[in-house]
Amino acid sequence: MTASGASxxxxxxxxxxxxxxxxxxxxxxxxxxxxxxxxxxYLNGKKPAPRQAVEALCALTGTPPGRLxxxxxxxxxxxxxxxxxxxxxxxxxxxxxRPATERPAPASRAGVRWWAVAGAVAGVAAACLAVVAFLxxxxxxxxxxxxxxxxxxxxxxxxxxxxxxxxxxxxxGAGMITTLATHTASGGRRLELRHARLCHTVWVRTxxxxxxxxxxxxxxxxxxxxxxxxxxxxxxxxxxxxxxAGDSGAGARICLEVPGSRPxxxxx
Numbered sequence: 001m002t003a004s005g006a007s008x009x010x011x012x013x014x015x016x017x018x019x020x021x022x023x024x025x026x027x028x029x030x031x032x033x034x035x036x037x038x039x040x041x042y043l044n045g046k047k048p049a050p051r052q053a054v055e056a057l058c059a060l061t062g063t064p065p066g067r068l069x070x071x072x073x074x075x076x077x078x079x080x081x082x083x084x085x086x087x088x089x090x091x092x093x094x095x096x097x098r099p100a101t102e103r104p105a106p107a108s109r110a111g112v113r114w115w116a117v118a119g120a121v122a123g124v125a126a127a128c129l130a131v132v133a134f135l136x137x138x139x140x141x142x143x144x145x146x147x148x149x150x151x152x153x154x155x156x157x158x159x160x161x162x163x164x165x166x167x168x169x170x171x172x173g174a175g176m177i178t179t180l181a182t183h184t185a186s187g188g189r190r191l192e193l194r195h196a197r198l199c200h201t202v203w204v205r206t207x208x209x210x211x212x213x214x215x216x217x218x219x220x221x222x223x224x225x226x227x228x229x230x231x232x233x234x235x236x237x238x239x240x241x242x243x244x245a246g247d248s249g250a251g252a253r254i255c256l257e258v259p260g261s262r263p264x265x266x267x268x
Contacts, residue, residue, distance in 0.1 A: 005075075005078055006071060006074035006075040006077075006078050007045055007048065007075040007078050007079060008045050009071060009075070010045075010049065010054075010068075010071050010072055010074075010075040011042065011043055011044060011045035011049075013068060013071065014042060014043050014049065014054070014057060014068075015043045015044075017057055017058075017061050017063050017068075018043060018057065018061075020061070021060070021061040023060070023061070025039050025040055025043075028057070028060075030155045030170060031060055031155060031167070031168055031169060031170040032053070032056040032057070032060065032170055033052070033056065033170065033175070033176065034050075034053050034056070038053075039053075048075065048076065048079040049072070049075075051069065051072055051076070052175075054068055054069060054072050055069070059167050059172065060167055060168065154169055154170040154171050154176075154196070154198055154199045155168075155169040155170050155171075156169045156171070156199065157198070157199055157200055158199070158200040158201070158245045159245045161199050161200075161201045161243045161245060162223065162242075162243065162244060162245050163225065163242045163243070164242055164243055165240070165242060165243070166194070166196065166199070166201070166203050166240055166242075166243050167240070169199070169243070171196040171198070171199035171201060171243065172194075172196065172240070176196050176197070176198060176199075177194050177195070177196055178194070178195045178196075178197065179192050179193070179194055179195075180193045180194065180195050180202070180248075180249035180252075180268070181193040181249055181252075181266075181268050183254065183266040185256045185264050185266075186256075186258065186261070186264060187208065187210075187258070188208050189206065189207070189208040189209055189213065189256060190206065190207040190208055191204055191205075191206055191215060191254050191256065191266065192204065192205045192206075192207075193217075193249045193252055193254060193268065194240075195246075195247065195248075195249065196243075197247070199243070200245060200246070200247050201243035201244060201245055201246065202217070202219070202243070202244055202246045202247075202248075202249060202252065203217065203225065203240055203241045203242065203243045203244065204217045204225075204227075204240065204241045204254055205238060205239070205240045206227065206229075206238070206239045206240070206241075207237075207238055207239075209229035209237075209239055210229060210258075211229050211230060211231055212228070212229065212258075212259040213228070213229045213256065213257070213258055213259070214226060214227070214228040214229075214256070214257040215227050215228075215239075215241060215254065215255070215256050215257075216241075216254070216255045216257070217241050217244060217252065217253070217254055218252070218253040218254075218255070219244050219246055219251065219252055219253075220250070220251035220252075221244075221245070221246065223244040223245065223246070224244075225241040225242045225243065225244050226241055227239050227240060227241045227242070249268045250268065251267075251268070252267070252268055253265060253266070253267055254266045254267075
């Protein structure tokens, strides 16, 4: 049975993104932490897609995640039942405003008023739950998204990953990455040295680059990888260098070259 409402819209949008990128279910399974059968259920609305799966598809296809994650919030509320409306009884008119034949006994009137108050309290509680759900699902900030054991199936390891994209090869999935070092360069540009244990690789993820900015990663092994921000499409977005084989940031050198300025370098 397929989903409707926001859940159906989310599944339809996920299928459009997958098809637009020319990805098969096998390719999704190879490049994300989720299996082929899991993707089939998510894309057809048979099972709620975890937030991390939506994020992984956006990262893989270069799709801005904002609107899709907002739709995911609505769909998640539907799947969990938090979106179901709570009926609040209509307030009973005051005694003087009602015909004598409709005036109940004091005990009945007290019971009706009690139910009206209880209904109002339930309505307020439902509204609070809806706000909590929109802000993250739980008061402690952790999402109550549908989860399942992740399938770790990277498309390469160690030397075979050299020069390849961490996202495309499934090495940059949720829970697979350790940030070994973080540096803030001129203009607020952020450089993160990242490590994927299962892939035995390192790379640099950048934020805030402007067109023409270039980042280079050099390892003691002699391996060098680089990325350059090109045009408005890359401005301010996450960009990553290709991967280099390695399990340590020791001796790694990260250099930022801004047009018209001297290179700015960091170690580790």
